Amino acid sequence: MNQQKVGQFLKTLRNEKSFTQAELAEVLGVSNRSISRWENGITMPDFDLLIELAKYYEVEVGEILDGERKDKKMDNQTEELLLKVADYNNVERDFFSKRMCIMFTIALAGMVIFAVIYLAGFERIQPYASIVNIVGGFVTGTLLTGLLYASRYIAKIKAAKMRLAKELRRLK
Numbered sequence: 001m002n003q004q005k006v007g008q009f010l011k012t013l014r015n016e017k018s019f020t021q022a023e024l025a026e027v028l029g030v031s032n033r034s035i036s037r038w039e040n041g042i043t044m045p046d047f048d049l050l051i052e053l054a055k056y057y058e059v060e061v062g063e064i065l066d067g068e069r070k071d072k073k074m075d076n077q078t079e080e081l082l083l084k085v086a087d088y089n090n091v092e093r094d095f096f097s098k099r100m101c102i103m104f105t106i107a108l109a110g111m112v113i114f115a116v117i118y119l120a121g122f123e124r125i126q127p128y129a130s131i132v133n134i135v136g137g138f139v140t141g142t143l144l145t146g147l148l149y150a151s152r153y154i155a156k157i158k159a160a161k162m163r164l165a166k167e168l169r170r171l172k
Contacts, residue, residue, distance in 0.1 A: 005067030007041035013057040013064075014039070028052060044161070096153050103146045110139040 014024055014035075021039070025032040028049060037043040045053060054061040063070050114135045 004041035007039045009067040011039040107142040
């Protein structure tokens with residue numbers, strides 16, 4: 001998949017509708033910066049937005065992914081597959097967001113406890129020194145775990161997009 005070609009095609013489709021990036025962004029509920037990034041081939045829209053764009057522009061999702069118009073229309077089976085993937089992507093994104101919020105809230109609480117104990121000077125008193133070290137290690141561990149989890153999630157999404165693109169090519 002050539003992102004530059006896809007971006008140029010999205011720009012052509014938007015111009016055919018005589019919309020500005022800001023107007024399209026408002027319709028889709030995204031920023032006009034996102035539209036610009038798609039059209040410049042820097043990023044790609046999420047699955048659910050890809051489906052919305054295809055419906056809005058009255059083209060197949062496969063046409064957008066190929067960056068050119070095709071003669072045949074998308075069959076129902078392919079469209080259902082894409083809708084299921086989009087729903088799955090949204091559910092997984094919500095789950096990930098909640099988990100990350102919990103992890104970083106715990107880390108933030110640990111940092112506050114660490115700061116209070118440290119700033120109050122309790123780190124010099126023996127039982128509190130151990131607590132400071134434990135809380136500091138906990139905060140560091142939680143933040144590192146969050147970063148590793150986020151990077152694994154990003155790699156997983158990239159792999160899912162690649163599988164979807166391969167499946168779409170197979171269905172053509």
